[in-house]
Amino acid sequence: MVAMARNSLNILFVTAEASPLVKAGGLGDVAGSLPLALRQRGHDVRIAIPRYGSINLDGHKCRRSSEFVIPFLNNQESIIVNEVFLQNDTPVYLVENKRYFDRQAIYGEADDLERFLLFSRSAMEIPKQLNWRPDILHSHDWHTGIIPALLTVDYRNDAFYSSCASVYTIHNMGYQGWFDDSFANRAGLYNYMPPPEDSLRSKSYSMVALGIYNSDIISTVSQTYAAEILTSEYGFGQETLLQRRQNSLRGILNGIDYNQFNPATDSAIAANYDIGNMDKRIANKLALQNKARLPVDAGIPLLGLAARLVDQKGIDILVPALDSLFAETNVQFVLQGTGDPKYEDVLKMLANKYPDKARMFFILDFSLARLIFAGCDIYLTPSRFEPCGLAHLIAMRYGAVPVVRLTGGLAETVMDCPPDILSGLGFVFKDYNADALLGALRRALRAWQQKDRWQQLMQRVVKADFSWEPSLTQYESLYEMATRKLEY
Numbered sequence: 134m135v136a137m138a139r140n141s142l143n144i145l146f147v148t149a150e151a152s153p154l155v156k157a158g159g160l161g162d163v164a165g166s167l168p169l170a171l172r173q174r175g176h177d178v179r180i181a182i183p184r185y186g187s188i189n190l191d192g193h194k195c196r197r198s199s200e201f202v203i204p205f206l207n208n209q210e211s212i213i214v215n216e217v218f219l220q221n222d223t224p225v226y227l228v229e230n231k232r233y234f235d236r237q238a239i240y241g242e243a244d245d246l247e248r249f250l251l252f253s254r255s256a257m258e259i260p261k262q263l264n265w266r267p268d269i270l271h272s273h274d275w276h277t278g279i280i281p282a283l284l285t286v287d288y289r290n291d292a293f294y295s296s297c298a299s300v301y302t303i304h305n306m307g308y309q310g311w312f313d314d315s316f317a318n319r320a321g322l323y324n325y326m327p328p329p330e331d332s333l334r335s336k337s338y339s340m341v342a343l344g345i346y347n348s349d350i351i352s353t354v355s356q357t358y359a360a361e362i363l364t365s366e367y368g369f370g371q372e373t374l375l376q377r378r379q380n381s382l383r384g385i386l387n388g389i390d391y392n393q394f395n396p397a398t399d400s401a402i403a404a405n406y407d408i409g410n411m412d413k414r415i416a417n418k419l420a421l422q423n424k425a426r427l428p429v430d431a432g433i434p435l436l437g438l439a440a441r442l443v444d445q446k447g448i449d450i451l452v453p454a455l456d457s458l459f460a461e462t463n464v465q466f467v468l469q470g471t472g473d474p475k476y477e478d479v480l481k482m483l484a485n486k487y488p489d490k491a492r493m494f495f496i497l498d499f500s501l502a503r504l505i506f507a508g509c510d511i512y513l514t515p516s517r518f519e520p521c522g523l524a525h526l527i528a529m530r531y532g533a534v535p536v537v538r539l540t541g542g543l544a545e546t547v548m549d550c551p552p553d554i555l556s557g558l559g560f561v562f563k564d565y566n567a568d569a570l571l572g573a574l575r576r577a578l579r580a581w582q583q584k585d586r587w588q589q590l591m592q593r594v595v596k597a598d599f600s601w602e603p604s605l606t607q608y609e610s611l612y613e614m615a616t617r618k619l620e621y
């Protein structure tokens with residue numbers, strides 16, 4: 134049965150990624166599943182993304198929705214908007230422009246600032262073209278941080294948007310879309326920054342700062358992270374601005390799509406299973422060992438990780454911790470991910486040193502990631518910071534026991550097991566160093582030896598609810614708060 138919301142809202146998600154059309158990381162998963170879950174509750178949620186050259190529309194019914202021209206940085210840019218539908222008929226508006234979006238890359242282009250500025254400006258025009266009035270413009274991360282600013286400044290006197298509020302969600306403070314004076318001048322960004330006499334002006338040269346400064350409500354993807362980003366350790370220079378807006382800042386934990394990530398139906402894994410027949414899971418472990426060309430042996434504990442290889446993910450403490458672990462015990466490790474060459478290099482060295490224990494796949498392969506979730510005994514997330522973290526939640530749904538650092542969403546989702554392992558969901562360490570991680574890994578491996586208790590632990594892990602369900606009412610309150618703010 135579909136639970137109906139008290140007030141049905143029109144909500145436009147404006148985002149750089151939305152799975153399954155385009156995904157670089159967790160943002161894509163969230164923007165491709167939260168709207169669907171909110172629609173189940175009766176809201177009219179729609180999504181706007183750029184139409185990158187790499188988006189494949191095979192199998193999607195695609196129809197022309199509108200066409201318009203936007204004056205942009207001394208040019209007239211032609212925009213074409215096509216509409217496709219995700220599951221349960223969620224509309225996605227694909228914003229097309231030859232000059233800026235018709236390329237393979239999502240990010241990392243020299244003109245990223247311009248690209249996402251044009252995208253954001255175009256996204257604001259779509260509802261007007263359709264005469265569909267959003268109650269909420271919900272934008273995400275630095276790419277669309279300008280949206281709340283456009284709403285409060287450029288569209289201030291536009292009756293169409295007079296009852297529209299903005300919600301801005303931060304998925305990662307580590308990426309801010311910094312710009313300089315010359316870009317601010319060229320793109321007219323001073324209009325959206327704190328005034329020159331404000332002490333925060335000099336720190337506001339980022340798209341994230343513009344989002345925080347201008348939006349009605351700011352949210353992030355766990356309560357712990359919402360508190361962490363108020364500190365200089367996690368705020369990436371925006372802690373003072375965030376402190377100023379603290380009353381409008383909330384943390385809501387991400388969920389995962391339980392239909393999409395389901396070991397009972399997942400076709401990317403070697404054998405399907407569910408909580409009633411977890412013994413079948415072992416076939417995935419053997420398949421993963423085989424694929425990784427490691428000794429195929431159910432009796433050797435297998436650790437896994439699928440992540441972007443960036444500073445955030447804790448590779449610098451993982452490598453020395455695994456080096457010690459491999460030297461002292463028989464354990465295997467499989468990794469899938471791409472990223473910074475410096476991390477690939479150290480991981481490669483580790484795999485060369487222990488060829489029968491470690492295997493690294495430096496590729497982007499979401500199917501392999503799923504086999505890792507289904508095949509490993511222990512899933513690692515030793516992040517320096519982690520706003521929410523989705524991979525460990527998926528791994529848990531697939532029956533892997535997590536080892537995580539006590540930060541962000543990891544701290545909220547993984548309760549540490551006591552020595553008797555009769556409660557808790559995994560193994561948590563606090564300090565960001567290799568020894569602390571090694572301590573948690575040793576505890577996890579000792580627990581793994583106690584077969585019965587490990588089975589009970591796996592059952593608890595699989596039963597924990599990380600679906601969107603518990604977060605939906607929180608989003609509804611957030612949206613209501615945002616619309617209420619318009620009244621004063």
Ligand code: GLC
Nearest residue numbers: 159160304519520521522523
């Ligand atoms: C980013 C964060 C991750 C979060 C995801 C979705 O990728 O690094 O922690 O889960 O966004 O919100």
